[in-house]
Amino acid sequence: MLADWNEEFAAEVFPTLQNIFLHHVQGTLFGIKVDPIDGLLSQGEAGVQLTWMDAKIGDWVVTPRHGKPVEINGLWINACRVMEWLADRLGQDLTNFREAAEKAEANFEAKFWHAGRGHFLDTVDPTDASLRPNQVIAMALPFAPAKGEKALAALNLVGQELLTRCGLRTLGPKEPGYRGKFKGPLPDLDAAYHQGTVWPWLLGPFVSAFVKLTGDRQEARKILHEARFLLDDYGIDGVAECYDGDQPQQPGGCPFQAWSVAELLRAWTEDLGEEN
Numbered sequence: 001m002l003a004d005w006n007e008e009f010a011a012e013v014f015p016t017l018q019n020i021f022l023h024h025v026q027g028t029l030f031g032i033k034v035d036p037i038d039g040l041l042s043q044g045e046a047g048v049q050l051t052w053m054d055a056k057i058g059d060w061v062v063t064p065r066h067g068k069p070v071e072i073n074g075l076w077i078n079a080c081r082v083m084e085w086l087a088d089r090l091g092q093d094l095t096n097f098r099e100a101a102e103k104a105e106a107n108f109e110a111k112f113w114h115a116g117r118g119h120f121l122d123t124v125d126p127t128d129a130s131l132r133p134n135q136v137i138a139m140a141l142p143f144a145p146a147k148g149e150k151a152l153a154a155l156n157l158v159g160q161e162l163l164t165r166c167g168l169r170t171l172g173p174k175e176p177g178y179r180g181k182f183k184g185p186l187p188d189l190d191a192a193y194h195q196g197t198v199w200p201w202l203l204g205p206f207v208s209a210f211v212k213l214t215g216d217r218q219e220a221r222k223i224l225h226e227a228r229f230l231l232d233d234y235g236i237d238g239v240a241e242c243y244d245g246d247q248p249q250q251p252g253g254c255p256f257q258a259w260s261v262a263e264l265l266r267a268w269t270e271d272l273g274e275e276n
Contacts, residue, residue: 039103040068041076053194063194067125074138081143108145119154131172140208152213165226166243168202170194180246196245204263211271
């Protein structure tokens with residue numbers, strides 16, 4: 001997994017990581033808890049939005065995503081595998097981490113894959129079958145639970161419906177509730193924020209998933225090369241927070257968004273091996 005790692009730092013933070021793991025298994029605030037039946041991580045509380053799709057207008061949580069979100073469970077499985085990896089190298093007991101990862105992995109595809117729609121569900125328990133980009137995160141991680149032919153089929157669909165040169169739409173344009181323009185007063189902006197608005201940072205996990213599933217770095221390079229114009233599009237030498245889902249895709253939000261820049265740079269160096 002890692003060619004070089006800091007053993008001293010790993011040993012220092014390992015007890016804290018164990019504590020975080022334990023609280024997720026036993027349950028903590030806002031309904032966050034591992035389901036003992038399937039090993040998947042659940043969350044949600046009325047009036048609260050916990051994932052990155054966190055827009056709220058008054059008492060209206062625009063995209064609540066209660067239950068078991070696909071990217072959160074990808075991150076949970078990945079975290080368990082990282083903990084297993086660390087425990088093994090630090091001479092600690094890795095049993096709990098391995099068993100948690102194996103149980104969640106065993107149920108991930110069965111719970112999230114939707115054969116009729118050809119992509120992974122955005123949430124389960126309750127089910128939300130909307131086409132959203134969050135599934136690419138579960139494909140892009142080092143220990144990604146979304147893999148193989150089904151993941152590739154879902155990635156292709158995401159590429160057809162959500163991918164633009166500015167980033168990924170947060171909701172498919174054919175889905176109910178899609179909003180293609182990010183403009184107007186604050187309530188209108190919040191209502192569109194994660195309902196079709198494009199976010200450049202999502203190009204990072206998309207490219208990571210693309211390279212992992214296809215091995216085609218040349219095509220991935222083309223995707224990121226198209227994004228270079230974003231540096232001059234809004235804030236000079238910065239990348240905007242978001243763009244309209246519909247053409248001509250005007251930029252909006254913060255003109256110098258840290259994670260927009262960071263994910264493009266990460267994918268460019270980590271997945272393509274480029275330094276410039």
